[in-house]
Amino acid sequence: MRAGRERGLRAPLRRRAGHRARHRPDRLRGRLAARPHQPGRGPDRRPPLRAGRHREHGQRDRRPGARRGWRHGRRPRDAAGCRRRRADPRGDRRRRARHDQLRGHLRAAAPRDPPHGRRRDVSAALDAARDALRGERAWVVGGAVRDRLLGRPLDDIDLVVDGDVRAAARHLALQAGGPSFPLSDAHGAWRVHGPDRAWQIDLAPLRDGTIEADLALRDFTVNAIAEPLQGGPLLDPHGGAEDLVRRRLRMVGRASFPDDPLRVLRLARFASELDLEPEPPTVAAAREHAPGIERVAAERVFAELRRIVACDRPVEGLALMEDLGLTARVLPELAALHGVEQNVFHDADVHDHTMTVLRRTCELQADPGAVLGEEHGAALTAFLARPLSDELTRGTALRFGALLHDIAKPACQAVRDDGTVLGFPDHDREGARLARAILERLRTSDRLRTHVAALARHHLRLGFLVHHRPVERRRLHAYLVATGPVALDVTLLSVADRLATTGRDAERSIAVHLELARELLPAVRAWEDGDRPAPLVRGDELAAALDLRPGPLLGELLAELAAAGYAGEVTDRDGAVAHARAWLAAREG
Structure with a gap:
C-alpha cells in the first residue's frame, strides 16, 4: 500500500528538512509571552492567547473575528479605491511593524x-x-x-x-x-x-x-x-x-562603500539629519559606488529613505541623493518629474513644485496653528504625532504623500498642438496606483501603501469644493465619506499643495483655499474623532419596512439616509423610512 494514497497517513516526513524554518523553536514567538531572552511586547501588540482556550501553540482560536472572512460578495474598497483586507477586530490596537x-x-x-x-x-x-x-x-x-x-x-x-x-x-x-x-x-x-x-x-x-x-x-x-x-x-x-x-562628513577609508553600498544612501541621510557637509573625496567615492544600491535589500533602502524624509532637512537630503546618482535607482519616478512643465497656474516644473509641497508640509507639521488657526494647533500637532506604520508617524507619512502626490503627472500630461500644457487629467487616480506600486517595491507595509495611495487619490478634492462655497452639509458629507480614514491627513496635504502654488492668480487662490480649509476643519476633525451621526435605521429594518431584498439598492438607500441624516434632513427612524420610500419613488418614476 502506498502511504501517499491512503487518507490519514503522512509518510513523507523527509520533506521537513526542506522547510526547516517552519519548525524553528521561535516560529511562534509572536504568540508566546516573552521569555528573558526574547523580545518584549508594547501595550499595542497582540496579547498571548488566553489560558484555557487552545493554549498558545498555534491551535484553533475561538476569539471573535479570529477566522472571520468576507461572507458575501467581493471585498469592499479602501479610501484609494483598492480592494482592502478585512478590518482588524482590534481596531487601533493593531500590531506595529x-x-x-x-x-x-x-x-x-x-x-x-x-x-x-x-x-x-x-x-x-x-x-x-x-x-x-x-x-x-x-x-x-x-x-x-x-x-x-x-x-x-x-x-x-x-x-x-x-x-x-x-x-x-x-x-x-x-x-x-x-x-x-x-x-x-x-x-x-x-x-x-x-x-x-x-x-x-x-x-x-x-x-x-x-x-x-x-x-x-x-x-x-x-x-x-x-x-x-x-x-x-x-x-x-x-x-x-x-x-x-x-561639521564635516568623511568616509573612514576607500573600502567603506564597497563593503556595503547602502552607505552611499547613509551618506545622504547623515548629511541631512546631522547637518554635515560631505567632503569632496567622499562624495566622489559615493558616486562611483552608487550603482551598488540596486543590490541592497529593499527593506534596508526604505529604512534609510524613511529617515531622510523624516528629518528636519528632507529636501536637502533628497537633493544629495540625486547628486550622488541614487534617485534614479531608488525612486526613478521622482527623477522623471524633472522638466515636466505645468499649466499657467504653476511657474515651476513638477519636480520643483513637489519639493516645495514637501517644504510646506514640513512647515505645516512643525506649526499647524500658524496656518490653520491657533485653536487647532495643539490638536493637529498631536494628530500628526500619532504612530501610523513602518515606524512612521502620521506626519511623516504625510511627507511621503507630499513626495508622491503628483508622481503620475508625466504620464498624464495633456498638451495642445502648440505645446501649451492643458493639465494632467486623472493624475490623482493614476498617482494612487503608482504610489502603491512604489511603496510595494520598497517592501513597506500594506497599511502605509494604502494610506499614501489614498492621499494621492484625494489630494484634489478640497480644491474642487472651492467652487461650491458655502459648502452644504451633503457635499461635506460626500467629501468625508470619500476620503474616509485620511480625511484630516488629505485636508492638510491639500493646504500644503495650495501653499506651494506660484502661478497665475496664486495669492487669491491660496487665500480662498485656506479660508475653506479653516471653515471645514472642525467638521473634519470631528469626523476623524468618530463624532458621526448614528444610523437612524438598520439595514434589516429598512428592508423589512420597504419589502426589499439585501443588495446594491439597499446599500444605496442606506448611503442616501446617511447623507440625509448628516445634513439634518431626517432626524428619526420614521422620517428615515419615509425619506427612503420617497427616494425610491423618485428613482422609479
Whole structure:
C-alpha cells in the first residue's frame, strides 16, 4: 500500500528538512509571552492567547473575528479605491511593524523604534550595562558617542563586547529584568530592552581582535569613535570628533562603500539629519559606488529613505541623493518629474513644485496653528504625532504623500498642438496606483501603501469644493465619506499643495483655499474623532419596512439616509423610512 494514497497517513516526513524554518523553536514567538531572552511586547501588540482556550501553540482560536472572512460578495474598497483586507477586530490596537523580528542581516540594519512621546532613559541603560558587564571589555560606539558630542538627545546605546555577546546580553537582561533577543545571525548582534522598554542596548562582537581595527571597519569617521563602557578617554583614531566640530562628513577609508553600498544612501541621510557637509573625496567615492544600491535589500533602502524624509532637512537630503546618482535607482519616478512643465497656474516644473509641497508640509507639521488657526494647533500637532506604520508617524507619512502626490503627472500630461500644457487629467487616480506600486517595491507595509495611495487619490478634492462655497452639509458629507480614514491627513496635504502654488492668480487662490480649509476643519476633525451621526435605521429594518431584498439598492438607500441624516434632513427612524420610500419613488418614476 502506498502511504501517499491512503487518507490519514503522512509518510513523507523527509520533506521537513526542506522547510526547516517552519519548525524553528521561535516560529511562534509572536504568540508566546516573552521569555528573558526574547523580545518584549508594547501595550499595542497582540496579547498571548488566553489560558484555557487552545493554549498558545498555534491551535484553533475561538476569539471573535479570529477566522472571520468576507461572507458575501467581493471585498469592499479602501479610501484609494483598492480592494482592502478585512478590518482588524482590534481596531487601533493593531500590531506595529516589528523590525526587531527581522532575520539575518536585515535585523542588523533595522532602524530604531518610532517616537513614543518620551525619550529613553539612556543614563539608566548605561548604569545597567556598567553594573551587569563589570569585568567585561566593552565600549560604547557609533551614534551614542556621536550624538552625545553633538548635544543631541540619545535614544539607545550601541556596545561592542570583547567576549561572548550572547552571554553578555542574557546576563544584562537577567540583571535588568527585561528581554533580550538576537538581532543578526550573521553578525552575532543582540538587543536588550529595559523594563517596560525604558531603554534599549544593542550589543555586537568585537571585530578583528582590537577596538581600533573594529573602528576602521565603520562607514564614516563621526561614527568611528568609541568610549570605554566603564569610563576613560575617547578612542578616536580617525579624527571623528574634529570632523563633528567642523561639521564635516568623511568616509573612514576607500573600502567603506564597497563593503556595503547602502552607505552611499547613509551618506545622504547623515548629511541631512546631522547637518554635515560631505567632503569632496567622499562624495566622489559615493558616486562611483552608487550603482551598488540596486543590490541592497529593499527593506534596508526604505529604512534609510524613511529617515531622510523624516528629518528636519528632507529636501536637502533628497537633493544629495540625486547628486550622488541614487534617485534614479531608488525612486526613478521622482527623477522623471524633472522638466515636466505645468499649466499657467504653476511657474515651476513638477519636480520643483513637489519639493516645495514637501517644504510646506514640513512647515505645516512643525506649526499647524500658524496656518490653520491657533485653536487647532495643539490638536493637529498631536494628530500628526500619532504612530501610523513602518515606524512612521502620521506626519511623516504625510511627507511621503507630499513626495508622491503628483508622481503620475508625466504620464498624464495633456498638451495642445502648440505645446501649451492643458493639465494632467486623472493624475490623482493614476498617482494612487503608482504610489502603491512604489511603496510595494520598497517592501513597506500594506497599511502605509494604502494610506499614501489614498492621499494621492484625494489630494484634489478640497480644491474642487472651492467652487461650491458655502459648502452644504451633503457635499461635506460626500467629501468625508470619500476620503474616509485620511480625511484630516488629505485636508492638510491639500493646504500644503495650495501653499506651494506660484502661478497665475496664486495669492487669491491660496487665500480662498485656506479660508475653506479653516471653515471645514472642525467638521473634519470631528469626523476623524468618530463624532458621526448614528444610523437612524438598520439595514434589516429598512428592508423589512420597504419589502426589499439585501443588495446594491439597499446599500444605496442606506448611503442616501446617511447623507440625509448628516445634513439634518431626517432626524428619526420614521422620517428615515419615509425619506427612503420617497427616494425610491423618485428613482422609479
